Amino acid sequence: MVPVLGVxxxxxxxxxxxxxxxxxxxxxxxxxxxxATPFEVDYRVVPDEIDLIAAELIRQADVAxxxxxxxxxxxxxxxxxxxPEATLRVIQREMPGFGELMRAASLKYVPTAILSRQxxxxxxxxxxxxxxxRPKSIRENLEAVFPAIPYCIDLMGGPRLxxxxxxxxxxxxxx
Amino acid sequence: MVPVLGVxxxxxxxxxxxxxxxxxxxxxxxxxxxxATPFEVDYRVVPDEIDLIAAELIRQADVAxxxxxxxxxxxxxxxxxxxPEATLRVIQREMPGFGELMRAASLKYVPTAILSRQxxxxxxxxxxxxxxxRPKSIRENLEAVFPAIPYCIDLMGGPRLxxxxxxxxxxxxxx
Amino acid sequence: MVPVLGVxxxxxxxxxxxxxxxxxxxxxxxxxxxxATPFEVDYRVVPDEIDLIAAELIRQADVAxxxxxxxxxxxxxxxxxxxPEATLRVIQREMPGFGELMRAASLKYVPTAILSRQxxxxxxxxxxxxxxxRPKSIRENLEAVFPAIPYCIDLMGGPRLxxxxxxxxxxxxxx
Numbered sequence: 001m002v003p004v005l006g007v008x009x010x011x012x013x014x015x016x017x018x019x020x021x022x023x024x025x026x027x028x029x030x031x032x033x034x035x036a037t038p039f040e041v042d043y044r045v046v047p048d049e050i051d052l053i054a055a056e057l058i059r060q061a062d063v064a065x066x067x068x069x070x071x072x073x074x075x076x077x078x079x080x081x082x083x084p085e086a087t088l089r090v091i092q093r094e095m096p097g098f099g100e101l102m103r104a105a106s107l108k109y110v111p112t113a114i115l116s117r118q119x120x121x122x123x124x125x126x127x128x129x130x131x132x133x134r135p136k137s138i139r140e141n142l143e144a145v146f147p148a149i150p151y152c153i154d155l156m157g158g159p160r161l162x163x164x165x166x167x168x169x170x171x172x173x174x175x
Numbered sequence: 176m177v178p179v180l181g182v183x184x185x186x187x188x189x190x191x192x193x194x195x196x197x198x199x200x201x202x203x204x205x206x207x208x209x210x211a212t213p214f215e216v217d218y219r220v221v222p223d224e225i226d227l228i229a230a231e232l233i234r235q236a237d238v239a240x241x242x243x244x245x246x247x248x249x250x251x252x253x254x255x256x257x258x259p260e261a262t263l264r265v266i267q268r269e270m271p272g273f274g275e276l277m278r279a280a281s282l283k284y285v286p287t288a289i290l291s292r293q294x295x296x297x298x299x300x301x302x303x304x305x306x307x308x309r310p311k312s313i314r315e316n317l318e319a320v321f322p323a324i325p326y327c328i329d330l331m332g333g334p335r336l337x338x339x340x341x342x343x344x345x346x347x348x349x350x
Numbered sequence: 351m352v353p354v355l356g357v358x359x360x361x362x363x364x365x366x367x368x369x370x371x372x373x374x375x376x377x378x379x380x381x382x383x384x385x386a387t388p389f390e391v392d393y394r395v396v397p398d399e400i401d402l403i404a405a406e407l408i409r410q411a412d413v414a415x416x417x418x419x420x421x422x423x424x425x426x427x428x429x430x431x432x433x434p435e436a437t438l439r440v441i442q443r444e445m446p447g448f449g450e451l452m453r454a455a456s457l458k459y460v461p462t463a464i465l466s467r468q469x470x471x472x473x474x475x476x477x478x479x480x481x482x483x484r485p486k487s488i489r490e491n492l493e494a495v496f497p498a499i500p501y502c503i504d505l506m507g508g509p510r511l512x513x514x515x516x517x518x519x520x521x522x523x524x525x
Contacts, residue, residue, distance in 0.1 A: 077297055078330045093435060097453045097464030103272045111322040111346045114272030122427055147461040155428045171461045252472055253505045278447045286497040286521045289447030
């Protein structure tokens with residue numbers, strides 16, 4: 001069975017069709033660049049509404065059967081930014097190391113990296129990772145944590161994902 | 176309208192008048208040193224009681240209309256230290272990057288930096304940031320995160336705060 | 351009164367006697383190597399069941415009177431890994447700096463360090479610290495945070511622990 005990866009763009013403007021969905025496409029492009037294993041994409045755009053975000057994450061995890069969901073947008077301090085809260089609502093176990101490392105990686109570029117409230121966690125057999133909303137930041141953030149994602153999915157009992165070396169090298173400890 | 180900044184010193188001894196309130200005064204002095212925009216200070220001292228701390232944070236945020244509240248004290252592991260718990264009770268959205276960066280900054284000086292349980296978060300249009308209790312540590316901690324605070328308040332729809340360069344330089348990404 | 355230190359190995363296989371308990375013994379060996387103060391060990395092995403882990407942590411804290419409990423195992427993303435959730439259930443106040451620093455320390459060795467969901471926190475007068483399950487990682491992790499532990503226990507009103515310098519140096523700020 002082909003692995004399914006979820007991409008969820010969370011944006012009032014993109015969901016209203018006001019502007020082109022660059023962040024969602026940037027996520028898909030990165031997954032295609034870095035993964036050698038063929039996969040399908042379950043792709044959606046939702047507005048910054050906690051109930052809608054949570055419902056979509058649950059559908060991508062439980063119905064579409066995604067082993068990984070990356071969200072983009074809604075992680076900042078603006079009043080409408082509620083992606084981390086929606087994520088915390090649907091995960092059963094948090095993975096604080098993802099947010100810590102992504103913020104530390106972004107801090108090399110901008111001191112406002114600490115304003116990103118992004119987190120990650122596990123729902124059933126699905127890893128959910130929050131990414132920021134700007135394509136440049138998406139790459140910087142996902143690049144920092146991606147080497148650990150295939151082994152994480154191994155441990156969760158999911159499909160084996162191989163990467164396109166040398167563009168991206170997954171790390172798997174020797175048994 | 177002049178921005179209002181809240182300073183809340185959380186200390187059994189200071190609130191009982193047993194010793195002079197150096198930490199609270201240190202916070203106010205730093206804000207005056209670093210901010211060029213005129214502002215008013217809403218300043219209080221409360222004992223290490225979770226209900227009293229929470230009530231004061233709510234008043235400073237909702238009634239006094241502070242765009243920023245800095246707390247000092249009560250972030251350690253001593254039995255009376257409950258400032259982070261009071262903060263978590265009143266905020267709607269946590270900002271984990273503040274505590275992470277402040278601890279990392281303090282770790283350059285002392286290995287006991289990890290004992291500070293400080294956090295930050297948003298209540299309505301108010302950013303609340305926990306600082307430690309010792310004046311020297313207050314400066315080290317606030318200095319680490321302050322460059323991100325004016326832009327955070329911009330994103331929250333609050334007043335524009337300008338800093339006194341070169342003493343403190345706020346970072347605002349180009350649109 | 352001799353201080354009591356708790357060691358809790360959380361492992362389905364070790365609790366079933368399927369393999370020797372290396373991680374638990376590694377924890378005990380490190381405590382004996384680094385601490386000069388005589389102490390007793392309260393040592394248990396439990397399977398990866400959240401209720402059993404929580405019950406054992408409560409017993410070690412409240413009945414055995416441990417000033418420190420180190421757990422080993424169950425911190426990863428595998429479906430049975432629930433040690434952080436059991437810890438969060440029994441502590442009253444979280445200490446996020448421990449997990450942050452241990453993950454940062456492990457990141458020097460492996461990019462999969464971010465998969466460790468370990469945390470720490472306080473229950474009454476007991477400090478609980480989650481460690482990973484592999485003896486090599488246990489040392490790397492505990493070594494990073496141990497310099498802060500004796501002073502933490504001082505602040506919590508616990509027994510004074512002296513370390514075996516130069517193998518391990520506790521840090522206590524001058525008053």
